[in-house]
Amino acid sequence: MTDNITKQAELYAGKVKTIFETNDPDRVMVLFRDDTTAFDGEKVEALPRKGLLNNQINGFVMQKLEEAGVPTHFEGFASPNEAVMKRLDMIPVECVIRNVAAGGMSRRLGIEEGKPLPEPIMEFFLKDDPLHDPMINESHIHVFGWASDAEMETMKALTIKTNAILFPLFDAAGITLVDFKLEFGRFHGQVVLGDEFSPDGCRLWDKTTQKKLDKDRFRRDLGQVIEAYDEVAQRLGVELFEA
Ligand code: UDP
Numbered sequence: 001m002t003d004n005i006t007k008q009a010e011l012y013a014g015k016v017k018t019i020f021e022t023n024d025p026d027r028v029m030v031l032f033r034d035d036t037t038a039f040d041g042e043k044v045e046a047l048p049r050k051g052l053l054n055n056q057i058n059g060f061v062m063q064k065l066e067e068a069g070v071p072t073h074f075e076g077f078a079s080p081n082e083a084v085m086k087r088l089d090m091i092p093v094e095c096v097i098r099n100v101a102a103g104g105m106s107r108r109l110g111i112e113e114g115k116p117l118p119e120p121i122m123e124f125f126l127k128d129d130p131l132h133d134p135m136i137n138e139s140h141i142h143v144f145g146w147a148s149d150a151e152m153e154t155m156k157a158l159t160i161k162t163n164a165i166l167f168p169l170f171d172a173a174g175i176t177l178v179d180f181k182l183e184f185g186r187f188h189g190q191v192v193l194g195d196e197f198s199p200d201g202c203r204l205w206d207k208t209t210q211k212k213l214d215k216d217r218f219r220r221d222l223g224q225v226i227e228a229y230d231e232v233a234q235r236l237g238v239e240l241f242e243a
Contacts, residue, residue: 002075002076002077002078002083002084004023004024005022005023005024005027005029005075005078005084006022006023007020007021007022007029007078007082008020008021008022008023009021011028015035015037015041015044016032016033016035016036016037016051016054016200017030017031017032017033017196018030018031018033019031022084025087026086026087026187027075027084027085027086027087028084028085028086028087029078029082029083029084029085030055030082030083030084030085031051031081031082032050032051032052032054032055032058032081032082032083032196033046033051033081034046034047034048034049034050034051035050036050036200036215036218036225038215038218038219039219040129040132040133041129043218043219045218047218047225047226048226049226049229049230050225050226050229051081052080052081052240052242053198053199053226053229053230053233053240054196054198054199054200054229055077055080055081055082055083056077056080056233056238056240056241057197057198057199057229057232057233057236057238058074058083058196058197058198059074059076059077059083060233060236060238061166061169061197061198061236062074062193062197064165064166064169065162065165065166065193065197068161068165069161070158070161070162070165070193071158071187071190071191071192071193072192072193072194073085073086073088073185073187073192073193073194077241079243080241080242080243085194086187086192086194087187088184088185088186088187088192088194089185089186089187090127090183090184090185090194090195091146091147091151091155091183091184091185091186091191092126092127092128092146093124093125093126093127093136093141093146093147093155093183093184094124094125094126094127094133094181094182094183095122095124095155095156095159095181095182095183095184096122096123096124096125096179096180096181096182097120097121097122097123097159097160097162097163097179097180097182098117098120098121098122098123098178098179099116099117099120099163099167099176099177099178099179100114100115100116100117100176100178100179100203100205101113101114101115101116101117102114102178102179102203103179103203103216105121105123105179108135114210120160120163122156122159122160123135124136124137124138124141125181126140126146127183138152151184151186151191154184154191155182155184155191158182158184158191158193159182162180162182162193163177163180166180166197169236170204170236171207173232173235173236173237174206174207174208174235175204175205175206175207175213175232175235176204176205176206176207177202177203177204178202178203178204178205179202179203180197180201180202180203181201181202182195182197182201183195198229199213199214199215199228199229199232200214200215201215202214203216204232211228212228213228213229213231213232214228214232
């Protein structure tokens with residue numbers, strides 16, 4: 001599917017991925033770099049193999065989602081750390097869903113980290129590093145027009161559906177999917193899951209030991225970040241390919 005796609009000029013370099021135009025105006029090539037960032041880009045480090053792991057974990061998860069009926073931008077791998085994606089017009093809203101209290105919500109509301117939630121909680125953040133991704137609600141999104149009401153309904157439904165697909169997938173791998181963040185974009189008018197699903201944008205805890213297997217190892221200086229990402233890939237059954 002991606003054989004005829006060739007990489008062209010660089011379009012945009014984000015904090016951890018670089019996006020290239022291709023010979024197809026509807027497709028981009030995404031390079032997952034080894035850079036790892038936290039605190040809105042204040043902490044940066046290149047961790048060898050992280051790009052390869054995130055690209056391949058993302059591709060694996062996106063394919064599972066697509067098979068289960070979530071439209072995604074993933075089209076196919078181009079190299080160990082590159083993939084072809086649909087070119088989306090991104091919606092600047094981060095959709096977060098939580099199954100267990102942790103991180104920002106625990107800090108903000110004084111809820112003990114690790115407290116299971118009787119049902120998932122959804123939150124929205126404006127994608128804006130200089131403003132430190134402030135929390136917003138549906139009223140803000142409606143009034144400021146960041147997404148239409150119909151797009152908002154689709155984003156919510158797809159976030160809930162993604163959680164319903166991925167929670168059991170990780171559970172079967174002995175991992176609790178604590179929370180995660182999704183970003184969506186428009187492709188010829190359709191709302192499609194974009195960005196990435198990788199240990200950079202979710203919390204993954206070993207079901208029995210509670211060991212963190214996600215970017216909190218980097219944020220909190222716990223060490224063995226890549227070892228943890230490798231373990232996630234292995235437990236999910238991702239068949240990693242190297243250069
Ligand atoms: N998250 C993310 N990018 C962000 C903010 C959050 O990928 O800019 C993810 C984060 O990895 C976690 C979930 O969204 O899985 C919820 O994050 P939280 O609000 O707890 O914020 P944090 O503790 O990361 O500041």
